[in-house]
Amino acid sequence: MLSDPLLRDRYLRHLGRLGGLLERECDRNQVDKSLFALSEFYRDFFAETRRTFAEEWDCDLLGVFRHLRGTGALEITASAATHAILPILQPPGAAHAQIAIGCNQFRETFGGDPSGFWLPECAYSTEIAKLLQAENIRWFIVDAHALEQALAPARRGSFAPCFTKAGPAAFARNVHASRQVWSADQGYPGDPAYRDFYRDVGFDLSPEELSPFPKGSFTGIKYHRVTGRDVPMKEIYDRTAAEETARRHARHFVERCIAELGSVQADDWNPIVIAPFDAELFGHWWFEGPIFLEQVILAAAENQLLLTTPSEFLRQNPTQQVSEPAT
Template sequence: MTREGTFCLVLHSHLPWLPHHGSWPVGEEWLYQAWAHSYLPVVDLLRRFADEGRRDVLTLGVTPVLAAQLDDPYSLRTFHEWLGHWQLRALQASTLWRDDPLLRDLGAAEHRAALRATEALETQWRHGFSPILRSLVDSEVLELLGGPLAHPFQPLLDQRIRSFALRSGLADAALRIGHRPAGIWAPECGYAPGMEDDYAAAGVARFLVDGPSLRGDTSAARTVGSSDVVCFGRDLEVTYRVWSPKASYPGHANYRDFHTWAHEVGLKPSRVTGQQVAPQDKAPYDPALAADTLRVHIKDFVDTVVTRLRRLRERNGREALVVAAYDTELFGHWWHEGPAWLEGVLRALPEAGVRVTTLRGALEAGHLGPPVELPASSWGSGKDWRVWDGEQVADMVEDNAALQKRLLAVEPGAFRDPVLDLAVNEAMLALSSDWAFMVTKDSAADYARRRARVHTERFDALIRGEKAFPLDDRVFGHLDARLL
């Protein structure tokens, strides 16, 4: 079979720290939904591939702050309770919907899914995510990407804090799974010229940027500046086929609608039906219709990748690389059919003559082009920094800059100080990129502002020697303020 080229799927798994910070509609519920509907199915898929002897299937980024939540005893216990409620809600739905065959079957399917998730949590996940992740890394079914501690927008950090957050984040991965990642998903794909030197100093060999950072030429990885650090760019022509700001597969009329709830049972009973259709007028979800559409979209994506690789090979005179990168939470949480789509694509691409591998595997296959000078960039709106330093969040940017000054003014002693360690932990949480993103996108903006303020206030209180609040956010037990 003729080799068409190389394809890399990169998934970025991240949520801000949510335990003990509210439940509904934003807070712990967000964690449990993503856990049940994305993380469990994606891990199940990877385990099946590993059992089949598949290697280098995809590249998986897991942020330290998400790994901490998926290992946290409190989160494991409360997620188990949430799964129990899911079972009860599904049973109630089957009763309420008994006169509608489609909805009655949906309730039964939800109950089976809740039972499977509960069994997985009680067996495979009973000690948290890290043992599972280590087994997947050891089997080489995936390449793991790490990142800075609490997912800060790195270009807006003081270089010392940026370096500390990255080195501590890589150390966190090494402690949890016994492997220090060689690559990272830079939070929000944020880049400022010169950051490659920080990466090199931290032992980072490769990272992701968005396609426009490479002026659209993403057909090979590139070394950055005069360093040996390699960047990979998202191929937006292919990536946007699945998920884009304007149109994408998950919006098809036959897929399950993310936004429409049956609040009496807390389930999503509708299909998209139409973008302008009111929630009360949407048709019931029909799994058979969704499955038919899914087969079409798997074929469409495979055809898109093959066509893109052939066109790049004709243009460049050599075998090309396509990198498609998404948030892991798209698959299952936002897009109900996403995990099945993932499996279908990862099985169909090799049959179409495409090498499916990891970023590491792409370099081993020779997909390395000449050096490049990267501009300041991100994968956010405008592909610049406006989401995280624009007018809507100017006050947050100012507050974060002042927080960093106070953080750098702290003088640790010769021995570890648990109070000071916790203060730095709170500063890291305050500097998460999620808060500015949520404000700019007007997505639970009040919650985001409150979270940024709470963690900043806790930092200041700890530095002043006050401890008049619950210490529930001991996220990174290894964090050592002296290293800052």
């Protein structure tokens, strides 16, 4: 999909229309200092997005990912052909087709075999492990309970993978790390300083002001912050405060990961914290998410917290318990 010329062209035209709308927004908001500053921010933000995509990346996002994979900066995993819950698919053979098509698409796109596989919704069964082994997949990720309640309980909990009897290793995502980001009550994205996703000029402006965007659509131009739960009047978004909040949350996240690792009695083995999240969270639902990721990387380096990938971890720690994860 990302290589489709039609979609690339539509994306560029969309960014062009956004630029026109934002020029009008800058004019409309001149009397309001806060809104005018936000209008300018969005105008520059989307202009830079268009420049990066069209000029720096030559409209080839997959090429950027291929380059980063080639340098070792990223490990990219395969996944199912569609977001299918593999263990319950019918008829027999459907799960095999989903996995095989996903792996073949990976090979076609990146020119090599995938080492890891993302199971949609982390849904697992013993048969799925066999299908992954048939594609030479070396690891996948499950929810924490899958190792905690494994047939042979994981002696190291979610802090180390277990090899399945079929072959691939199962890594369990860390409950506490996940909760810090995903929890509706405790998660970072709900902080009052962050940009509110749902309040959008597509709902606030008149059809004439929005043209050519239809009334009631999300434009990506949002002037308000979360402010609080069930707050009818959202306050104006403060970009500087939001960025500082993201930096603070990143430092807190790294501190929590270090504390998690420090709580493990691991004299003769290396523990790992697995923290997987949907990519759409960062930048889409959580506008400041990319800043958070950048600051996590910087804070990890500053605190000597090693960042790694499952494949690299297995290369350095090849001896692990054999068990069968719970479903």
